[in-house]
Amino acid sequence: MQALSPPPSSSSLSSSIVGTSRRRRPPTGPLVVHCIHRSYDSVNFPAGVVSSRSDWQSSCAILSSKVVGQEQPPENSIASVNGHKTIDLDLVPSSNNGNRPLPLQKPLTITDLAPAPMHGSQLRVAYQGVPGAYSEAAAGKAYPKCEAIPCDQFEVAFQAVELWIADRAVLPVENSLGGSIHRNYDLLLRHRLHIVGEVQLPVHHCLMALPGVRKEYITRVISHPQALAQCEHTLTKLGLQAAREAVDDTAGAAEYIAANNLRDTAAIASARAAELYGMQILADGIQDDCGNVTRFVMLAREPIIPRTDRPFKTSIVFAHDKGTSVLFKVLSAFAFRNINLTKIESRPHRNRPIRLVDDANVGTAKHFEYLFYVDFEASMAEVRAQNALAEVQEFASFLRVLGSYPMDMTPWSPSGGD
Numbered sequence: 001m002q003a004l005s006p007p008p009s010s011s012s013l014s015s016s017i018v019g020t021s022r023r024r025r026p027p028t029g030p031l032v033v034h035c036i037h038r039s040y041d042s043v044n045f046p047a048g049v050v051s052s053r054s055d056w057q058s059s060c061a062i063l064s065s066k067v068v069g070q071e072q073p074p075e076n077s078i079a080s081v082n083g084h085k086t087i088d089l090d091l092v093p094s095s096n097n098g099n100r101p102l103p104l105q106k107p108l109t110i111t112d113l114a115p116a117p118m119h120g121s122q123l124r125v126a127y128q129g130v131p132g133a134y135s136e137a138a139a140g141k142a143y144p145k146c147e148a149i150p151c152d153q154f155e156v157a158f159q160a161v162e163l164w165i166a167d168r169a170v171l172p173v174e175n176s177l178g179g180s181i182h183r184n185y186d187l188l189l190r191h192r193l194h195i196v197g198e199v200q201l202p203v204h205h206c207l208m209a210l211p212g213v214r215k216e217y218i219t220r221v222i223s224h225p226q227a228l229a230q231c232e233h234t235l236t237k238l239g240l241q242a243a244r245e246a247v248d249d250t251a252g253a254a255e256y257i258a259a260n261n262l263r264d265t266a267a268i269a270s271a272r273a274a275e276l277y278g279m280q281i282l283a284d285g286i287q288d289d290c291g292n293v294t295r296f297v298m299l300a301r302e303p304i305i306p307r308t309d310r311p312f313k314t315s316i317v318f319a320h321d322k323g324t325s326v327l328f329k330v331l332s333a334f335a336f337r338n339i340n341l342t343k344i345e346s347r348p349h350r351n352r353p354i355r356l357v358d359d360a361n362v363g364t365a366k367h368f369e370y371l372f373y374v375d376f377e378a379s380m381a382e383v384r385a386q387n388a389l390a391e392v393q394e395f396a397s398f399l400r401v402l403g404s405y406p407m408d409m410t411p412w413s414p415s416g417g418d
């Protein structure tokens with residue numbers, strides 16, 4: 001795999017897209033963290049939408065126009081959005097004022113408008129981690145012939161798509177054992193990318209160390225916090241007297257041990273990571289449950305056109321200002337239309353974390369405010385979904401459709417293990 005460097009015009013940006021073999025980092029403390037645009041934290045979204053979001057969008061536009069100017073097609077080129085670089089999108093031919101033949105105009109088809117899968121040109125897919133990470137495998141499952149682009153943190157994967165360095169990002173959102181990956185829920189809201197698909201990946205973990213190292217020598221186990229959580233009981237059962245330490249990604253843990261010749265440290269990572277970094281597998285299938293599966297979402301700059309000819313899922317996020325009592329009414333908008341909810345997640349409402357309720361007699365109650373992320377099994381092309389959202393909107397102070405996309409219907413194959 002080839003490491004992608006930021007375009008020359010982005011010299012003011014940090015080099016955050018990581019390559020295959022260059023990164024060496026300590027397993028403790030913050031790992032390499034390079035944000036392309038650090039003013040995210042000051043983006044007050046959704047409450048402060050008007051000023052700060054427009055600031056953010058204009059800075060982003062400047063950054064992305066630099067990138068576009070150097071090596072990318074213009075933002076309004078559908079052909080490049082979808083990777084069909086050979087299609088001429090000059091839809092209105094200018095007058096033929098020379099004897100120059102007019103370019104042949106091919107009508108756009110539905111596949112030109114659908115962002116995936118690609119036909120011919122290689123799709124660039126950003127993921128968090130280094131080669132051998134599960135996210136890389138998920139990128140390969142979602143887009144089989146893609147060029148997977150490693151990024152050192154989730155936020156960078158979002159930015160890589162926004163700045164046209166990548167066409168898609170594939171990011172984990174939940175795991176069957178470890179639960180939700182909250183960071184990505186928060187980032188979905190802060191960025192303007194659209195969910196265009198999902199993949200579920202069975203996650204099969206291995207315990208690995210340098211060749212010749214025996215289990216008894218291991219004093220610490222390093223991995224991604226989700227992977228450590230997914231193997232917690234098995235690690236205890238294996239009788240390891242080892243401290244657990246969290247690092248940015250599973251494969252990065254294996255890479256770090258190999259690069260620093262650590263003979264007292266083991267990593268939890270994939271068999272592919274063991275192979276890539278010359279590690280020896282000490283135990284295979286150490287996840288606590290053989291049904292260990294992580295769900296990833298695919299993100300793009302443009303939404304896809306929702307359809308009704310196959311099962312679709314829609315993801316939304318909303319807030320309301322009447323406390324959680326309204327939640328029942330909101331959710332019943334789906335129940336009355338027989339729309340199945342597959343997930344509900346609440347996150348702190350960053351811009352309005354507390355709602356104060358004054359009662360002169362007893363004091364001031366401080367209620368926490370939440371944003372609710374809901375996935376439901378229907379396409380936005382269906383009238384019942386449109387009606388349900390119209391009803392939700394009546395109760396919501398804020399509502400955004402994150403995406404309406406085909407459900408992953410691949411047959412279930414568990415990851416193995418005990």
Ligand SMILES: O=C(O)C(=O)C[C@]1(C(=O)O)C=C[C@@H](O)C=C1
Nearest residue numbers: 133134135172224226249250294
């Ligand atoms: O560290 C990796 O290999 C990742 O791809 C990240 C990640 C995660 O964030 O949940 C992905 C799948 C597994 O659940 C464990 C870790």
